[in-house]
């Protein structure tokens with residue numbers, strides 16, 4: 470059992486802290502927001518994540534999981550401090566390291582015994598070296614501090630499972646002491662450990678995320694071509710997936726990737742490459758395809774309807790993917806303003822993303838358009854002229870083709886997630902436009 474501190478209680482920090490406690494370590498999670506800390510002490514998670522609160526409560530009760538704003542006490546006696554604060558994208562596409570640097574300075578002024586600083590946040594290659602220098606330059610006590618890279622591979626919506634049952638733990642260290650300590654911390658997890666140097670570990674994180682983003686953009690690119698040549702992207706993906714070298718995951722064409730990771734990490738690596746005088750063409754293409762793909766649904770609907778003025782539009786799904794209330798880089802946020810600008814009367818449904826969406830678009834009129842939030846897909850569809858699907862929530866997938874036909878004034882559906890079978894929609898009398906597939910003719 471080790472004494473661990475975790476800086477930051479977002480997706481990465483909080484899940485790391487909880488899962489470390491679950492594996493027997495004594496963990497103190499540090500955040501600057503006092504109100505958030507008070508809530509977390511009661512076992513309430515500030516983020517929506519399946520299974521997280523149960524584990525929080527279990528480990529708080531067991532006395533292994535603590536929350537505080539007092540970073541000095543938390544870092545003072547820690548064997549290791551995990552940094553899981555955000556590294557948002559700056560205007561120019563580079564990663565903003567100010568939060569990581571602030572934590573590094575706080576660690577330097579607090580640690581009173583030898584300590585390993587473990588960076589879980591996604592940071593540009595070379596950052597671990599810089600942070601180690603920064604800490605050692607401002608150390609108050611005469612102790613040994615080293616920095617290790619330990620990138621996180623959890624996905625929102627399955628964060629706890631992804632951490633406890635990770636495919637691999639990547640650790641990037643520059644000394645045997647650091648490698649041994651981090652390996653010891655992860656031993657109770659019983660997971661394969663890939664031990665490399667710090668720069669390789671930092672690159673593994675970007676290369677993994679950016680490869681997945683590339684895979685999605687590739688499928689979206691092929692989907693657009695499928696529409697032109699009369700092929701069906703879902704059949705194409707199915708045929709490809711039997712090849713082990715390609716794999717069956719992340720082959721779903723749609724309206725582009727969103728979230729807090731792929732958009733930021735593709736830009737950051739492309740930016741980093743340019744700093745080194747290298748054109749990372751695969752990422753340039755990935756980013757361009759994705760930004761165009763996000764507007765595909767709006768464009769298809771606009772072409773079909775000519776105008777949205779005064780038209781009742783059902784919007785199903787607002788979050789960037791199911792299982793999260795996160796709206797960062799969500800395709801809905803790119804399309805809704807265009808619909809409102811054109812005077813659409815939107816009825817929007819999302820099982821958990823509405824409160825966050827209201828912070829961008831409150832209920833009521835916005836210029837020419839209007840937005841109303843409803844509690845079920847059926848309420849959104851009632852009397853609508855068109856329906857746009859942005860997220861493949863289970864509640865939305867449960868709507869049957871017949872319901873679109875029965876509930877809508879005109880059964881005209883634009884599906885950005887390819888939820889339905891084209892033929893079934895046609896058989897139910899629904900005009901159905903999806904991505905990379907034929908339009909159902911009725």
Ligand code: UGA
Nearest residue numbers: 621622623624625719720721723725726727728730789790
């Ligand atoms: C992603 C990675 O999957 C995680 O491994 C990684 O740790 C995480 O980023 C991170 O760096 O923190 P996440 O952003 O939570 O996780 O979500 P994903 O499930 O990967 O989905 C990302 C986006 O891609 C979503 O908008 C989703 O709709 C889209 N997507 C995914 C597709 O359009 N097609 C697919 O086949 C798969």
